[in-house]
Amino acid sequence: MKTRATAYPVWNAFLPAPDSPLPLREQLLRFLRKGVAEGSLAAGVRLPASRLLADELGVSRMTVTGVYEQLIGEGFLEARQGAGTYIAARIDAPVPADLPSAHAALRGSQRGRLLTGLDSMSLALPDWPLTPGLPALDAFPHAVWGKLEGRFWRNQAAAHSAYGDPQGLLSLGEALADYLGASRAIACRADNIIITPGAQAAVSIAALAIADHGQQAWVESPGYDATHRSLALAGLDSVGVPVDAQGLDVEAGRRLAPEARLALVSPSHQYPSGVTMSLERRLALLKWADQADAMILEDDYDSEFRYACAPTPALKALDANHGRVIYIGTLSKLLIPGLRLGFLVAPDAWIDVLQRVRNGSGYRVPKALQATAAEFISQGHLGRHIRRAKALYSERRDALLAALASEAHGLLTVSNASTGLHLLGHLADSCDDQALTHAARHRQIGAGALSRLYVGHHSRVQQGLLLGFGNTPAGSMRGAVQTLCRLIDAQPGQR
Template sequence: MRAEILAGRLPARARLPSTRAVAAELGVSRTTVVAAFDQLLAEGYLEGRAGSGTYVAPSLPDDMLGVRGVARSKVRASGGRRALSRRGEVMAATPTSVARDRGVPRAFRPGVPATQEFPFGAWRRLVGRVWRRPSVGLLGYGEPAGYGPLRREISAHLGPARAVRCGPEQVIVVSGSQQALDLCARVLLDPGDAVWVEEPGYRGARAALLGAGATLVPVPVDAEGLDVGVGIGRDPDARLACVTPSHQYPLGVTMSLARRLELLRWAGRSSAWILEDDYDSEYRYSGRPLEALQGLDTEGRVIYVGTFSKVLFPSLRLGYLIVPPDLVDAFTAARELSDRQPPGMEQAVLAHFMAEGHFARHVRRTRSLYAERQALLVEEAAKHLSGLLDVPPAGAGMHLVGRLPAGKDDREASRRAAGRGVEAPAISLYGKPSDGRGGLMLGYAAVDEAGIRQGVRRLAQALE
């Protein structure tokens, strides 16, 4: 107990279990435990409170604080990173996000939906319905690939909405897109395998690939998306290409049909895989949502990743993979090894939410809302950011990319914006744009009208 207190694992004011409980847990005489407690009380490590129990002392004597500091430094020196595997070293050193904090989002944090617009009433009623009479199956171990009714709803939604061709048996429910990326990397890649990644591109995908031991091959992104010709020139035998074709992250461009077909032809010739991350494709503001790359695939080379985090709310932690039929068993087994199964009750509620039309209605409402917020952001930027940041509109997504004048440091601009209370990640944090110009990501989905106006003015002050 003394060692635990000195190491900080028993923090100040922590309530200890009773001597009877400790004796039973350790399998020793209660007299032994009482003697130990008495000794620690006498030495000032513990304090007793009448009628309440025994607690770790709120402060330790000065000489004990010195001992504690020595003990911690020894732990760091003797353990630390040497205990990690090479893969563990890479994973520990690889960030997945550029967010400065994870609290309440401010203007203009990208990738966050308008959670205040969520239909809480409908969700609450469905939660009550599911919990009133939960089936034995929902409360026990479920299918590793996911709850059957939810898989059917996802399959039924993706056909008309995204032109994804799949049956429910091809749907693997996961804990968000990050787990989907991690599963793909571990199932499809061996250490050292080459993978095309977009430059600039999503850091979460890079982290998952590096964690699997892959060798990343950066491929530039231009106005038509990933430059397939450059990728072939750099490594024609790559095992996998990781792309965001519908709305490239972070630049926001859409991969042209010619590039999509070229990418599919390369994958067929090389027996390579394509990982299509369709993270915010529900939000397209001109015409119908573009068909997914998976819908053009005739050889079963595309693995499709989707998430509910951007449409509903991030803490739901539900996403999905659409895998070719011959990979279903392998991905299901890997999913089971990862964390056994997705949470059953949340899946059941979401299945009802989709089946009763709430999901489609919510998408329509937020699509209209986000279009209005984007238009306001563009309008305010034209008024207050002229000559400082060029913010053109976009036909899809939940963020815009503002470009700085040539030669300006976007990381410095981002730091100065943060000093004014504005979150605007630098594009260069995701890789080097092909034109070399720096820029800032401006998420607008979670920011109301007043927040957009105030955020633009603060950003202008920072950039000036």
């Protein structure tokens, strides 16, 4: 390469790499773009003539001309008639003082900043043992589901290609209405049901339809953090209401947020404590909603899996004459999360506004998924799958309880182990459950931290571990529990 001229010292920074897989033309393009973006090539700098630069770099003039022309077209350079080629002045134009800087824009909205971090369902990989919130992925009836979905696509009706009813497929609504009547004692019709892409979307739709920006909502504390995020996205102010052995403390809610517009509860199987809301509290909650002209969102995510007795009726079953409860269900826990299939069951008076919000938000569910789910339920496959899954979960739960009994004596105290797909193990106050779960993830164990799920100020935040057993083979329980116990023992202040 020839000696470079000194008239354009900036080119001393350009060092072509002969061994680069990129041709010299691409290297030169990237150098110029980066120089303009970073400011080393300031606005108004005159570039060498194409002939001079080509001679300096030892390439054809056509190569340099092509680079200049491309960057002129992209807006990085500008050609001045009879005066040469320059860095485009508008690239480096100063920002007026009264406009926000790029860094300010990158901070995002206040609503977006409320969602910093991952929700509890995103902290571990699906195949890690003890991950809460996961059903048995290995038990999903893929063959049956695939056969039903294939039948939908083979029936190439023109209606299959249209958007479909914004409320959801009628056949799925009818199948769900029959299922809910038999399993959850909910008396409803297909036109009371709106299909959504998962339970979290259902919470978002309901929150947007019920409450205005800035209004308050009761949430269980501790409670499921993903649903709290849905309320934040809707612009609501979540007020954490304590949960005790009877469920959400309604009187505490009245004191903390007497003007709340809605309450989000999981009465059949509270997440994460596992308690079932007492009848006294259920009636008190319905009474509050009537008196406050408020609504209740009932999150019923996995109550079908009870191991000591039959499932309790849904709160919605007590609401026949009040119209205060919107029931939120999901097939994610019954089948697999990847389906992203949930639904709302609402009083007649709320269907229109819920449907409009659902339609305006774009929360639609693929028609093939809805049609397959409708056939799966109506042909009895869902009932059979739940019975098989319940037997499998009972075996896995027993294996986890046995491992805890033999390995975790004095380290973890388990309560409310009769329902759902996870256990809650309470730790001593001297433990740091978030440090424990961080260390566990480094060992590919997906236990969750209880303290992360509190909302607002509490005089005492309990330490504990959420131990999922739904997707953990029975043979993997003891080893995972042993590892957790070693991590607990290693905490400061432990034995």
